Amino acid sequence: MKFGILVNEGPYNHQATDSAYQFAKAAIDKGHQVPRVFFYHDGVYNSTRLTEPPQDDRNIVARWSKLAEEHNVDLVVCVAAGLRRGIKDEVLAPGFRISGLGQLVEAGIQYDRLVTFGD
Amino acid sequence: MSDVTGGIDMDDETEGVVKKFMFLNRKAPYGTIYALESLEVVLISAAFDQDVSLAFVDDGVYQIVKGQHTKGIDQKNFSPTYRALEGYDIEKLYVDKDSLEARGLSEEDLLVDVQVLDSAAMADKMAEQDVVISF
Amino acid sequence: MLHIVNKSPLERNAVDTCLRLATKGSAVLLIEDAVYAATKGSAVSAKVQAAMANLKVYALAPDMEARGVAGRVMEGVNLVDYNGFVDLVAEHNNCQSWL
Numbered sequence: 067m068k069f070g071i072l073v074n075e076g077p078y079n080h081q082a083t084d085s086a087y088q089f090a091k092a093a094i095d096k097g098h099q100v101p102r103v104f105f106y107h108d109g110v111y112n113s114t115r116l117t118e119p120p121q122d123d124r125n126i127v128a129r130w131s132k133l134a135e136e137h138n139v140d141l142v143v144c145v146a147a148g149l150r151r152g153i154k155d156e157v158l159a160p161g162f163r164i165s166g167l168g169q170l171v172e173a174g175i176q177y178d179r180l181v182t183f184g185d
Numbered sequence: 186m187s188d189v190t191g192g193i194d195m196d197d198e199t200e201g202v203v204k205k206f207m208f209l210n211r212k213a214p215y216g217t218i219y220a221l222e223s224l225e226v227v228l229i230s231a232a233f234d235q236d237v238s239l240a241f242v243d244d245g246v247y248q249i250v251k252g253q254h255t256k257g258i259d260q261k262n263f264s265p266t267y268r269a270l271e272g273y274d275i276e277k278l279y280v281d282k283d284s285l286e287a288r289g290l291s292e293e294d295l296l297v298d299v300q301v302l303d304s305a306a307m308a309d310k311m312a313e314q315d316v317v318i319s320f
Numbered sequence: 321m322l323h324i325v326n327k328s329p330l331e332r333n334a335v336d337t338c339l340r341l342a343t344k345g346s347a348v349l350l351i352e353d354a355v356y357a358a359t360k361g362s363a364v365s366a367k368v369q370a371a372m373a374n375l376k377v378y379a380l381a382p383d384m385e386a387r388g389v390a391g392r393v394m395e396g397v398n399l400v401d402y403n404g405f406v407d408l409v410a411e412h413n414n415c416q417s418w419l
Contacts, residue, residue: 067410072318074219074419081352085326088382089409092402098410107222107320146225167229174206174316175199175233179409181324182319182417209416211337243337283340308341312321317416 069093070173071103074184076111077126078119083112086183087129094137101177102140103130104170105162107184110148113141115159127159134161142169204315205236210245212320214264215255220248221263223320228266231273238277238314239270240307241299246284251296267297281307321346322412326419328353329364334418339367344374349400349408351380358384359392372396380405 071090075082090100105112117127134141141162143153148164155164174180208227214220230237241249248264255262270276278299285291285301292301302310311317323342329335335350335357342348348371350358357368358379368377381399384390393399400408409415 069406069409074320082326085351088402089405093406096403096406098406106226107218147222167226168232170226170318171206171230171233171235172199174318175202175204175235179415180316180318181409181415182317182419183326184319184417184419185327211334211419242341243333281341284337304340308343311341311416312343312346312414314414314416317414319417319419 067179068099068101068177070170070177070180071100072170072180072182072184073103073105073109073112074107074182076108077117079108080185082183082185083109083126083130084124086181087126087133089181089183090133090139094133100137100139102142102169102173104173105141105143106147106167106170108151109184110143110151110153113143113148113153113159113162114157116157117159131159131161144170199233203234203236205313206230206238207311207314207317208237208239209311209317209319210239210241210248211243213244213247214253215258215260219320220245221261223318224263224266226318227270227275228273231275237275238279238310239275240279240281240311241284242281242307243284244288246280246288246290246295249278249280249295249297249299250290251294264296270297279307279310322408322415323348324415324417325350325354325357326352326417329357329368330362335364335368338418339371339375342371342375347376347378347408347412349378349380349405350397351383351405353383353387355379355383355387356389358394358397359389360394361392365394369394369396378404378408
């Protein structure tokens, strides 16, 4: 089964991105596909390579980058929401790309399920 | 509304598939950005010829009340956009009756034509969707 | 339908509204702060308990454990892990998040 995921909140402030990641990882481990994760609202902050969390805590951004690399997950940051919040190409961590809301709608159309994680 | 909508790409896998998309609005406008940014998704969805509806539940009903004047808080008044949805063939706006009443509102207070649904009808409407996007 | 709720029942009305608008036979999965709605002896326990007559209620065990309330889970609430979460989404035709 193909799962699309929508993440509405940024790293650390809300658990949303953690829950989304754990869900994605479990889905992949079970043999499903997570072709795309779409980051909207403050979710765009999950894509910044400038993040420097404490050493003894999970690195949320790096975790997403690793998932993208290992399992071909398309991490899409909404261009409009990103621009509002200062997330542009030059600050993106590996595995993330900026694109439009059409990618979210497309995920809803093409995949079997779309799960929203937010506040 | 932002004009930056890149990413619309009607590829083969999307062509012809029509799903029931519901956009669930449960938050008041202006205190948070969810109402505004959810509208941006709704507008983009219009380009995909899907069966789109909007549900206004809990504080989401406040998004469509008349008389929003935002100059004093220096935010864009985006409420007229709800009236423009019709021009995009997005006409199914469902409002939760209990949410309206709990807020002392009636259909007359709303700036756009809606269908007011009681709990059972709203529940059924939600259950029949293919995709529900929450903000 | 699978209803996913993530906010605490005494902080937000998401649990409340979800229970009101879930059709009979639906499943409700409580995650993150919403797992408090699966605990005994709170102001909302009776309401959630009553809802279980018509709905299957699940709670994400890792979130309950994190919050130190796994030992207070109500009778009738089904505990699942993230694998179970995935299964629930797959098994139901559609899902909806109450934020």
